[in-house]
Amino acid sequence: MTNRNLDEFVSVHCCQLEAIGVPRRYWESLHNKLTNEVYDASDYFTMLYDASTNDWKVVVAASSGLNLEDENNIFLIDHAWTFELEHARKHLMFIPGLLDRMLNLMGCVPVGVATDNLGDEGSACVQCDTSNDRNLSKLGCSNGQMLEVPSEQPTVEKQIDTVMETIWRFAQFYKLSSMSTAEQGGVWYVMDEFGCRIQHSDYPSFKCVPFFYNSVGICYTLTWPVREVCCGDELTRDYIMGVVCEEARITSLLPWFYKDIRDMVENKPLPSRTMVDVDCEGRFAEIITVENEDVDDDVAIVNKTGPLAVYTDMELLKSFVTLPEFSFTEDLGTADIIWICDHFRNFTDLKQCPKQFVNQFPFESVITCKDLLARVCQKDTVTDDGTCRGADWLPLTFDLVLELPQFARAFQQREYRSLDNIWIVKPWNMGRSLDTHITDSLVKIIRLSQTGPKIASRYITNPVLFYREGLGHVKFDIRYIVLLSSVKPLVLHAYNVFWLRFSNKSFSLEDFEDYEKHFTVMNYGGSELKQIHCHDFIPMFESQYPNYQWTDVQASLHDVICKAFKAATIGDPPNAIIPFRQARALYGVDMMLEWSADKTAEQKIMIPQLLEVNYCPDCVRACRYHPNFFNDIFSFFFLQHSTDDISNMTRLL
Incomplete structure (x- = not known):
């Protein structure tokens, strides 16, 4: 050698x-x-x-x-x-x-x-x-x-x-x-x-x-x-090299040395995050001074001769923003509108250009990151029987980085009480069902938690299903496009066109590794994508569930969206989205419907369940089937068109 x-x-x-x-x-x-x-x-x-x-x-x-x-x-x-x-x-x-x-x-x-x-x-x-x-x-x-x-x-x-x-x-x-x-x-x-x-x-x-x-x-x-x-x-x-905390060590060793830890782990809520926590979590921290940013004025975008210049890293936007009031530029400094997929950080510098707008709000990660969404929506501790944690419209969720012992305690409590104990494990900040697992094994969840930051959410075991010819009753979820114009006051709209996603196999509580049975995202991995437009879906849904009007169901779904954004805008940074006059943001909100466990009700109740909120959602299907989608969005955000001018928009708040 x-x-x-x-x-x-x-x-x-x-x-x-x-x-x-x-x-x-x-x-x-x-x-x-x-x-x-x-x-x-x-x-x-x-x-x-x-x-x-x-x-x-x-x-x-x-x-x-x-x-x-x-x-x-x-x-x-x-x-x-x-x-x-x-x-x-x-x-x-x-x-x-x-x-x-x-x-x-x-x-x-x-x-x-x-x-x-x-x-x-x-x-x-x-x-x-x-x-x-x-x-x-x-x-x-x-x-x-x-x-x-x-x-x-x-x-x-x-x-x-x-x-x-x-x-x-x-x-x-x-x-x-x-x-x-x-x-x-x-x-x-x-x-x-x-x-x-x-x-x-x-x-x-x-x-x-x-x-x-x-x-x-x-x-x-x-x-x-x-x-x-x-x-x-x-x-x-x-x-479990590197795990120091005694509670965390006991829990992390359960795959090899299983024991009852219900009396060994303290049931406690998570403390509020600080800016130091943001750095330790490895997230991008926004740069902003917040002393005077206590309200979002309804400010129109700059009046200028000629079209408004848009800077973007999204080719889709360049193809589907076709109104003459907008043009595209490669120079970020001269842009009137910054619309990007990358995370925008320096809001302090942006304030020096008060007529320049960006498609993100400071600290919006509290609603777009799954662990933080759970924090803002379920601020209570888990009950001693491991059943609930605040909002009934968000499946019981644990941050496996900070709450692994509390999760294991709740799992064992539910096991002791013979409650359903199936969980879906997801990364903090990843979409398209990547690295997502469904299991009823505590040992498996503990080991999965060691592969990167993850949450564990109660799996929806009794979902409202949709009958598909030749397949039977399958899972489905609903994607709403939500527009946030202001935080204080909170101004929120929903695009009236929503998108349905379906599983490709009949639903049952088995074969959790069968992707096409338990997941609905089919447009990325080569699986068959079942497309049903919302205007076709509504009469089909009401035909399958004649006692339920879609207008009532959608009102309950919209209500949950409002509750989530209200929860996410209460408090101080980094624990809440904060006002910023130059921000306008678009989110994809994924939801399901679950049958209520209340067996005493005269009629079964459909309970909306919030799954996740996505920053910079994939809008390929939206543009394919509704070519004016981005024209509607940009007209509403930047040309001060009202919902009277844009028929595809409904105000939620």
Whole structure:
């Protein structure tokens, strides 16, 4: 190995090595092992199976033990399986040998132990031979692992279900900075048998971290000692490295050490956010002085000779704003209107150009980010039975970054009371159902929470359904386009044309991984998109539900939109949208209808449920079927046209 090769390795991987905490003394040895595929763990460790506890452990076999200063004491752990979550079942079904290996690795098949391996105290320890793995083929002994085969073999589907239920005790996760938005679900992996049998300790002897080797595009796990270990000492790691808070540690360890935590976790509301919190959350913080910005005047846009100049990063806008009163410019400084998808931050500078308008309000993230929307709409704590939290029009929601223990407590309370316990887990700030999961497994939700900022919301288990010919009754949701003109006073309008989205399979509370059964966003992933225009939908809906008039249903949906925006505009920044005279904003509000759980009512009640509020919503369909959509929006916002002039607009507030 030349110094040049080492220098190139360090140049490419230095930031990653420092970020994961690999001491510099190991870098040269690590480069050598990666380059030459040196899997030498078998020279230092052995795996033991303890029949009394039905578990494995890894112990140091090297007679001299391992010390911190030996530069060779860093080891590669291979990955037995790498997958994206949505493809896991297909992998298990079609990759030869994978299902059998996972069943064995995860202990889903009983281990038989020869009687001559019994120790003095009656416990049995067996060393494992795994010929399929590069690191482990040398770790075995004459007493190989023996498997007892049940007399009645479960079906392949049942075996796959077993692996998918057990996987959360074994799977690890990483995400590359180069991943696209669609790939933000990241990559899951299961370490080889050696890696999976390293047990947990709050005071570990080793550190284990994933490392992506760019030269070959492969991820390994690296492990090295964090303290001196002697021959016979157990190799342990911290399963939840970096989690410090006691409540959070207890909760995060539930996948491996399950216990009742209902009396161990305090039920408390979240405190108000500060600007320091905004920085810690990694969000874009607005730059604005708010002392004198206490009211939104109804100011008309500047009167000028010629069209109003629009600066935008949206090609769609350039194609569908066709009124002669508007033109487009590439110069942001001379624009009268700034209409962009990117987040606008510097409102203070914009105030120096009082006739320039922007399509965003300061701190509107309180309604467009799912975790903050839940905060402003449900400001109470969860009741002790885990049932409600303020607004009945927003599904019970928890911020899994800040409230994981409280969520687990509520989950166990609901389980104890036999309440429905199905949840939908979503990223804080991502749309199109990306990285979104439906599950009734607390263990799965806890592990998903470790992959990035997420919320868990009660899954709507009794939705109002829509009959589709040939499919049966399917889920649907409704997208409203909402226009915010002013915060103080609060001026809110809805575009009269709304959009329907439908599932492609009959609804039932099973097969939660079946996207076309449980999700409605079909216009991005190649699924069939069922298009029904709102003017066709209304008579079809009233035909299916003759006791419900759409005008009444829509009034209740509009009422919820008003309540959400009222809640989001009460308070001080960063906890509320604040007034800004030069702001006009467009939002996509997604809603569903749910049947009330009140069985005493004479007639079943449809309860609106707010799902999310989207900044800069996708308006492709709006423009395709209603070419004047953006002309209506711009005329209303910037030409002072009233709802009398624009028939497609209804004032909500």
